[in-house]
Amino acid sequence: MNRFWxxxxxxxxxxxFVLPLLGMTEFSLKMRRxxxxxxAYAKVLADPKFQETFTYSVVMALVTILFGVLLVVPTxxxxxxxxxxxxxxxxxxxxxxxxxxxxxxxxxxxxLYNTSSWLPLTGxxxxxxxxxxxxxxxLSLPYMYRAVDxxxxxxxxxxxxxxxxxxxxxxxxxxxxxxxxxVLVAVLSxxxxxxxxxxxxxxxxxxxxxxAFGPYMQLLGANRAYEPAALAVIAFAITWGCMALxxxxxxxxxxxxxxxx
Amino acid sequence: MTTQTPTATKSIMSRLPLxxxxxxxxxxxxxxxxxLPTMNIVIGAFQNPAGEFTLANIQGLNTPSIxxxxxxxxxxxxxxxxxxxxxxxxxAAAVTLGGLPRWIRSxxxxxxxxxxxxxxxxxxxxxxxxxxxxGLVTVFLRTQIGIDLxxxxxxxxxxxxxxxxxLFFQIxxxxxxxxxxxxxxxxxxxxxxxxxxxxxxxYWRLVAFPILFPSLLGTLALLFANxxxxxxxxxxxxxxxxxxxxxxxxxxxxxxxxxxPHLGYALAFGMIVVTGIANTIYIWLRARSERWxx
Numbered sequence: 001m002n003r004f005w006x007x008x009x010x011x012x013x014x015x016x017f018v019l020p021l022l023g024m025t026e027f028s029l030k031m032r033r034x035x036x037x038x039x040a041y042a043k044v045l046a047d048p049k050f051q052e053t054f055t056y057s058v059v060m061a062l063v064t065i066l067f068g069v070l071l072v073v074p075t076x077x078x079x080x081x082x083x084x085x086x087x088x089x090x091x092x093x094x095x096x097x098x099x100x101x102x103x104x105x106x107x108x109x110x111x112l113y114n115t116s117s118w119l120p121l122t123g124x125x126x127x128x129x130x131x132x133x134x135x136x137x138x139l140s141l142p143y144m145y146r147a148v149d150x151x152x153x154x155x156x157x158x159x160x161x162x163x164x165x166x167x168x169x170x171x172x173x174x175x176x177x178x179x180x181x182x183v184l185v186a187v188l189s190x191x192x193x194x195x196x197x198x199x200x201x202x203x204x205x206x207x208x209x210x211x212a213f214g215p216y217m218q219l220l221g222a223n224r225a226y227e228p229a230a231l232a233v234i235a236f237a238i239t240w241g242c243m244a245l246x247x248x249x250x251x252x253x254x255x256x257x258x259x260x261x
Numbered sequence: 262m263t264t265q266t267p268t269a270t271k272s273i274m275s276r277l278p279l280x281x282x283x284x285x286x287x288x289x290x291x292x293x294x295x296x297l298p299t300m301n302i303v304i305g306a307f308q309n310p311a312g313e314f315t316l317a318n319i320q321g322l323n324t325p326s327i328x329x330x331x332x333x334x335x336x337x338x339x340x341x342x343x344x345x346x347x348x349x350x351x352x353a354a355a356v357t358l359g360g361l362p363r364w365i366r367s368x369x370x371x372x373x374x375x376x377x378x379x380x381x382x383x384x385x386x387x388x389x390x391x392x393x394x395x396g397l398v399t400v401f402l403r404t405q406i407g408i409d410l411x412x413x414x415x416x417x418x419x420x421x422x423x424x425x426x427x428l429f430f431q432i433x434x435x436x437x438x439x440x441x442x443x444x445x446x447x448x449x450x451x452x453x454x455x456x457x458x459x460x461x462x463x464y465w466r467l468v469a470f471p472i473l474f475p476s477l478l479g480t481l482a483l484l485f486a487n488x489x490x491x492x493x494x495x496x497x498x499x500x501x502x503x504x505x506x507x508x509x510x511x512x513x514x515x516x517x518x519x520x521x522p523h524l525g526y527a528l529a530f531g532m533i534v535v536t537g538i539a540n541t542i543y544i545w546l547r548a549r550s551e552r553w554x555x
Contacts, residue, residue, distance in 0.1 A: 006359025009351040013432065016348075017376060019398060020384075020429065023391025071290055078283035086284070093291055099540040100299055101490030103507055104529045107514050108298020111305065134294045141291075193378070200381045202493035207514055217382040218497050221389075228386040235383035236375075243375045 021236065028229035040230035047227075049216060057205075057213035060129070061198035064136040065191045068144045071137065073187065076148045077179050080157050094145035097138050106135055106204045128208055135204045140194040147193070151186025152179075189246040196242040200235060303533065305526035318527035326504065331531065334489060334506040337420060341427035342484035346477060348428070349435025357443040370440065373433035380430045385497035388426045392417050418499045426498060427488045434487065435480055442476040479546035486539040490532065506532055 031039040044050050079086050097105070109131055113121040121127035160182070164174045180187070202214035217235070221228040309315045322328070356366050391397050394411070402408040416422055446469055454464040492507040501508055510532065512518045513525040 003360045006355035006361050009355040009359070010361060010365070013348065013352040016432070017372070017429070020387040020391045023397035024387040026397050027390035071286060075284055075287040078280075082280045082283060090284070090287070093295070096291075096295060099486065099536055100295075101492070101507070101532055101536060103490070103492050103510055103514070104302055104532055105295065105298055107510070107525070107529050108301045109294070110514065112298050112301050134290070137290075138294050196378050200383065200493075202382050202496070203511070207511070214382055214493065217386075218493070221382060221386055221497050222500065229390045232383035232386035232390070236379055236387070239379050240375050243371065243378065246374075247371060 024229045024232045024236075028226060028233050031226040040226040041234075044220075044227050044230045044234070053211050053213045053216035056211055057199050057201075060133060060136065060212065061195045064133050064140065064198055065194050067133060068137050068140055068190070068194060069187055072141070072144045072148050072190070073180060073183065074175055076145060076152055077157065077175065080149075080152050081161060091145070091149070094141050098142050102135075102139060102201075102203050103207070105138060106207050109135060110207065122208070128210060132204060132208050132210050132212075135208075136194070136198050136201065139201065139204070140190070140197050143193040143197075144190040147186045147190035148183055151183035155179075155182045185249050185252055188249045192242040192246045192249075196239050199238055299533065302526050302529045305523060306530035308523065308526075310523065318521075318523045319530075321521065321524045322527050322531060327509070327528065330504045330506045330509045331535075333420065333504060335535070337423050337427070337505065338485045338489040340420075340424045341431050341488045342481050344424065345428055345431030345435050345484050346481050349432045350439055350477070352432070353436045353440045353443055357440060358446075370437065373436045375433075377430050377433040377437060380491065381493035382497040384426065384429055385494050388417060388422075388429070388498065392422070392425070418502055423495060423498065423503065423505075426494060427491065431484050431488060434484060438480045438483070439473075439476065442473055446472065475546040475549040479543045482539040482543040482546070486536040486543070489536055489539070 028040050029036040029038070031037060031043070075090070079090055110122065113119050113127075113131055115123040121131040157179070160178050161174055164178045169178070199213055201212065202218055205212035206215040206218070217228070217231050220231060306318050307314055307316065309317065322331075352369070355361055356369055389396065392399055392410070392415075396417075399410050402410060417426070450468055450472075451464055454468050459467065490507065492511055495503065495505060495508055496511060499508070501512060506528065509518075510525065510528050513528060517525070519525060519528070
């Protein structure tokens with residue numbers, strides 16, 4: 001009896017999740033009347049706007065990942081090595097972007113960095129791009145920090161540091177050639193989450209008026225019928241790809257040592 | 262080359278708070294791009310255009326349209342959080358305790374990871390293609406079974422439509438968070454309870470539920486905040502036809518639809534307060550639940 005309810009709960013759950021995926025896939029194939037075809041995909045992929053915005057978002061994602069790694073790895077490493085009592089506070093701060101809605105944060109950016117402020121980032125295209133990148137970095141901070149911090153937990157940070165120092169390594173060498181390779185798997189899984197977030201992000205890019213993939217999807221959705229469904233399938237495939245890559249790289253992660261405490 | 266010996270350098274290092282320099286980039290970053298922008302909105306909510314302190318903006322929120330926007334937002338968030346908790350819990354319990362084969366677990370958790378990240382604009386498209394006026398399910402029900410969802414009063418661009426859509430990322434999030442908690446229920450507790458003569462229902466009511474309660478309520482708060490701040494899904498789904506807070510704030514930032522910038526700050530401040538309360542509950546209850554589920 002118990003097992004019957006368990007199967008029923010699972011079946012209900014699966015139906016709810018499969019139907020929308022089926023719905024969007026079916027709809028995306030219906031552009032040509034009467035037969036299934038890939039017309040909607042061909043239309044979307046051939047759209048220069050699609051190529052432009054998608055490239056823009058991919059480049060933004062890569063820059064965000066680079067910035068995030070340069071910011072988070074040294075910080076998490078330093079906190080574990082020298083300032084362990086700061087750890088709960090830093091962790092709390094990194095979770096704040098989950099608490100404060102993105103729309104509020106970007107509203108603050110627009111007010112704080114407008115053309116008449118002390119740091120007029122929104123005054124130029126490069127400045128606005130930089131501001132958007134910092135916004136993306138903020139949004140991905142909870143995932144990036146958590147991933148890297150968990151990765152650092154599995155290695156003995158202080159022993160590695162002392163060993164490297166006694167061989168004459170400086171801080172940059174230690175970070176780049178000792179710590180980073182050891183937490184690479186964790187960094188990669190943080191990077192793939194960041195990629196998924198940036199590619200789908202809508203609010204910040206739309207309010208900062210940047211030609212990113214999220215606002216493009218929204219615009220297409222407001223004006224077309226079949227192409228949005230094709231875009232949704234593509235976006236789902238990308239999300240799925242990012243998560244699959246995380247699963248794959250985490251197979252190679254070192255297992256946490258048995259806790260001596 | 263310095264003339265100082267390493268020990269001399271070291272003693273200076275330990276006197277000056279140089280250790281703190283290591284977190285300086287991080288501190289600068291979060292100050293510039295997290296704290297200051299948020300504080301700016303909070304302060305702006307309590308200022309008039311001349312920069313003087315005032316409560317008028319907060320009082321200005323007390324108009325029927327803004328109150329109803331908050332109310333609808335809170336209702337949608339609450340409904341999707343409660344349903345997400347219930348369904349997510351049932352599925353997680355079915356997999357961990359319901360005697361389903363072990364191999365279901367890993368794909369389910371992977372899929373939950375994907376689905377909880379599949380939010381925003383594409384999610385809205387998926388639901389439009391499924392439950393929209395010419396969506397897969399709508400058409401199937403109308404032509405094959407003869408149920409017209411529209412005549413039954415269902416509309417995707419409504420309270421229930423938005424709630425059903427939000428559930429797509431709420432349920433997986435619940436599954437991801439609650440599965441470890443369910444795994445933490447020790448078999449010994451159940452055995453001890455049944456040796457003492459407890460029925461299955463009594464075990465759940467008196468042992469399992471009190472232990473899980475903080476995580477359940479905490480996750481509820483997290484799911485609430487999660488859907489309260491969701492902007493992209495709502496805009497892509499409804500355009501601006503549904504009066505909820507994120508959409509209203511989006512329109513306000515775009516074009517000052519309220520006709521008063523400072524009222525916009527107050528609106529944003531209200532969002533911080535609501536998600537802040539929900540997350541405080543989450544963090545507090547999480548700390549409590551970890552005591553048992555270590």
